[in-house]
Amino acid sequence: MSAQATAAVADPKADESLKVIQDATCTFCGCVCDDIDLTVKDNHIVEAKRACVLGKAWFLNHKTEDRPSCLVDGQPAPLEAGYDRAAQILVNGKYPIIYGLSDSPCEAQRVAVSIADWVNGTIDTTTSVCHGPSGMAFQGVGEVTCSLGEVINRGDMIIFWGSNPAESHPRHFTKYSLMPKGMFLPNGRKDRTCVLVDVRKTKSAKAADIFVQIKPRADFEGLWTLRALAKGVDLDPVIVKRDTGVELSLWQDLMARMKACKFGVIFFGMGLTMTRGKHANSEALLALTRDMNAFTRFVAKPNRGHGNVTGADNVVSWRTGYPFGVNHSRGYPRFNPGEYTTSDTLANGEADSGMTIACDPMANFSEPARRHLASIPYIALDTKETPTTRAAAVAFTVATYGIHTGGTVYRMDDVPIPLRPSCESPNPSDFEVLSQIERRVKKLVGITS
Amino acid sequence: MPIEYTKISGGTLYDPANGIDGQVRDLWIADGKIVEAPTDPTVRPNRTIDASGLVVMPGGIDMHCHIAGPKVNVARKMRPEDKRKGEQIHRTNITHSGTMGSVPSTFATGYKYIGMGYTTAFDAAIPPLGARHAHEEFEDTPCIDKGFYVLMGNNHYVMQSLQRNEPARLKAFIGWLLASTKGFGAKLVNPGGVEVWKSHQAGNVDDLHQKVDHFGITPLQIIQGVAQAVDELQLPHSVHIHCNNLGMPGNWTTTLETMKALEGHRGHITHAQFHSYGGGDADENTFNSKVAPLADYVNSHPNLTIDVGQVLFGETTSMTGDGPLGYYLSKVYGGKWFSGDTEMESGCGITPIKYKNKSLVHALQWAIGLEWYLLVEDPWRVVMSTDHPNGGSFLAYPQIIRLLMDRTYRQDILKECHPLVRERSQLADLNREYTLNEIAIITRAGPARILNLKNKGHLGVGADADVTIYTPHENKETMFELPRTVIKSGRILVDQGEIREVLTGKTMHVTPDYDQEMEQGIQDWFEKYYSIRWRNYPVDLSYVHQSEVVPMARF
């Protein structure tokens, strides 16, 4: 296993009790800003330079909870006892599921996939409840995309569709998509046109030059209107207005701008992927982007949320061949979203044991899924107490990645970035907990490598 | 502690690097290396492998494949249908499960290479920004030693240094880039063309003299500049070139010009098959083989080496750092298409493809690949590859061996192909058959020499104990697809077709000497244009499991 990146200590002039960590990485949202300068005093972060409000809250309000590292059946227990019990639960299940992963570094994710393999279990990530539909759309049509630095240097037309970065990805505009002065866009914001397409006027609308307010649940129709216009198809203005809530002339104007730009970028969010149509919406958007490359350069990019959900997709893919919702019950990986995805294995009452890693299905899954999860033995790893950890047979309080522990995270454009831990935690890392469980699982199952 | 010896006794050795062509010799192994037989006759080996009647060769080396990193993983994600149809890799009590299809999962990749007797593989196209990702996958690709080439043919700093005519700066940059990524070699993919693709609809360069916008330099300058810098840095491997105009009818002239541009330097032309086409204007009716004049040039220019990039009939996935090529292929095949541009560095294109023997173009591609093997006179300068998975899977190597060693078989397959192939290529007239010794050269000894890996590709004292033992068989495909025993770093990993033990394998990389004074300039440029921080860019050694630094070449 890769050793974890070590904390860099700088600024010798300063107060002896202060430690400065330069270029630390914030894992709070998919922007994965890696330019945060942290000041640490007495094992507490007192300043997080360049972080946004969310990032500041993440770093500064971060407390290590005064909670045992391990609880078995709700009672404090030695870690060893927790590891033993956890391994038993996973090995004794006929249909164990492992879920979460989007707030863990890749190093821990890799161990989780190993465990799923050794116990013939199902592994799934939070992708299945957020951008899973774009993953499936991607499997249908592919994707034309780029790294965020290309947006900085070339993106002269930026479209946000069903995405509200002002609130979900606060530094998106300033760091990547609108404000930066890029190689071919020396005037920064002035050289870019920004369009927001959404069903309501979100906070991001202020940043846009053009706001296109479509009818709720009419994303699919809107995207197909643009695809038709791109191909030069004549459309009936009455029908377009009725189906999309937007005048044809506005769509025509938008298409004219899209064709005229040099490098267009569409960022899309859960407003597109989780409304009616789901993967058909994403597919239409990816197809539109592809179509646009017959006229100019155009790319698309999902604005993904959680810190390392992109890393989870990558790790699960390279180890199993599939990105999420992977079942090993036959001893090899099978992929079937809607069957092996966690909300389904729970709601259908199939899972008989499980492990959640840095996620809270007890708070946000459907009633039947929650009820079933509460009825089976499972292990929960989290940095804090949650409804999910409360109902777990074994609960581990783990150190926080990016603050207490190092490792690797993938930004939403698949760029891997190392973490620089700044503080110490009395709790083990998720990597440590999972490795300990894996060791025991291997012994119980008879894995000798 | 007494030394632990393993002895391979009585095998028929093919060790071309040491001039051994089918002689019966014993091999002694200790500490993962080939060693002298102990002088003390009372010393007994701890383990003896009886290889009498069997063929013993060094482990195979794949010097050009795509097995790890961003684009390979995108291909995995994009093609579940391909894996569902493919072989399923079951978990055992020592190995992980996995999936195959044209782009196997990481563990499956390692198991399949070692199962075929290959002990080393190099991924040929890693964008520097994705280097960390590649190293992470390497750690999950067991049993084989690995390394990668770093994409730099469209790197802005490279192009800017050439524009300003600053060769010293270019040289320092390449040294820094390889050290920062923990890479092995310098790779050019469609030099200049990918940059044009990023800024123009369907953009590309048409020839070596077209100027790359913004930088005002030509592909020719990139090729010569990087070739020179690589030689001056004394990197073990020469510049590794995916020429411009891949796959285009008439592209052979571009390839010939590229070869000529390398005069005075070492140079490796990769997947030469895809670059040896006559004809013009994307017209299928004029498409034909131009291997003969290109092979003539290679034959008379010892500074050049090639690998073939053989095409096999069937379905696969095309994946390339050549963004415009991906766009072109997606239009030809009409399937799903991925394109990913990486800031300042590179591009990427992925699309599913199917090679059919009844298609004239595909059948010609197949024949052209074989012509390359048969027309390059010196086997030390032509290497077996399928450009996995572009021309086909690495698992097709045994089939290619049969095609080369058995001309009757070759002619039989040719008869099944589109009839015009016989007119448009000279394959039907080529009677050459490879010997076992020559096969040992193009699959292990040759690539080791081309990559300057002193410990690999041979069985002399000091070599890594990577050894493959085959049961001779008239059908060479049968012989090579299921080796009897595969030894890696002195340990028996495969016996009788079964994996007995696994290990992680080493990562081979270089630490060139470069002018550190130049680093400040690189940093200033970097901080202006990249979306990540300078300090978070280099991959530190903690990501490189079992690092092996390959020394610089002396030539």
Ligand code: SF4
């Ligand atoms: S934008 Fe996201 S990653 Fe960046 S500082 Fe804010 S919360 Fe953290």
Ligand SMILES: [Zn+2]
């Ligand atoms: Zn290649």
